[in-house]
Amino acid sequence: MNNIQRTEAFISAWERCDIDAIIRAVANDIFYHNIPMAPIIGAEALRAFAMPLLTGAEHVEWEMHHIAESNHGAVLTERTDRFRLANGKSVTIRVMGTFEFDGNGKLKQWRDYFDFAEFESQMAS
Amino acid sequence: MNNIQRTEAFISAWERCDIDAIIRAVANDIFYHNIPMAPIIGAEALRAFAMPLLTGAEHVEWEMHHIAESNHGAVLTERTDRFRLANGKSVTIRVMGTFEFDGNGKLKQWRDYFDFAEFESQMAS
Numbered sequence: 001m002n003n004i005q006r007t008e009a010f011i012s013a014w015e016r017c018d019i020d021a022i023i024r025a026v027a028n029d030i031f032y033h034n035i036p037m038a039p040i041i042g043a044e045a046l047r048a049f050a051m052p053l054l055t056g057a058e059h060v061e062w063e064m065h066h067i068a069e070s071n072h073g074a075v076l077t078e079r080t081d082r083f084r085l086a087n088g089k090s091v092t093i094r095v096m097g098t099f100e101f102d103g104n105g106k107l108k109q110w111r112d113y114f115d116f117a118e119f120e121s122q123m124a125s
Numbered sequence: 126m127n128n129i130q131r132t133e134a135f136i137s138a139w140e141r142c143d144i145d146a147i148i149r150a151v152a153n154d155i156f157y158h159n160i161p162m163a164p165i166i167g168a169e170a171l172r173a174f175a176m177p178l179l180t181g182a183e184h185v186e187w188e189m190h191h192i193a194e195s196n197h198g199a200v201l202t203e204r205t206d207r208f209r210l211a212n213g214k215s216v217t218i219r220v221m222g223t224f225e226f227d228g229n230g231k232l233k234q235w236r237d238y239f240d241f242a243e244f245e246s247q248m249a250s
Contacts (some may be wrong), residue, residue, distance in 0.1 A: 068193035068196075074203075078223050098190075
């Protein structure tokens, strides 16, 4: 499996709301940074962050517009991430993100760039 | 010149504050979207947007962290864009952007993703 396939499989785990597959795919010391927010460090912190999102979601779809791997193995993505929540709300985030893997193929660095106000206004509405 | 080199040359023109080189590199109908803001459509609208930024800047440096080209020719970048303004202010924006070119090698689509509040708070400070 190459790094683009690893990234696609990781996103697929999010779309299936499969928290165990998400955690299996990451390094224990993963550094996950939603750039406008505080970084999340470590697999257990990622689990604690992801659980309420995934258990509150009826449908998750991260549409991939472009995906590319750099000469250094970093995978860059341009996406539209959609969450339909159990309470009927929908949240749509336009986002780009970088995924970097360690020598064992585990995700060690993940940075997502988006406009925080776009996210927050939908969560509040 | 391939699309990664075109993107690097375009960013280099921004760093030199060379508005003519910027405009030469883009299609007449360029669609330039800073995602949290209204899209800018057309080379002349891009010139009108860029001029005050570049004439007000003492030093422009867009640090490239990662750059990669997709199988479909789109170039994805992860950057830190720094502007030091003539009035002494500095503006630093953490950003990812996608660059797409037409058959003549002109930039036709450019989308930059960043947190608008991060930009706005520095402009205001």
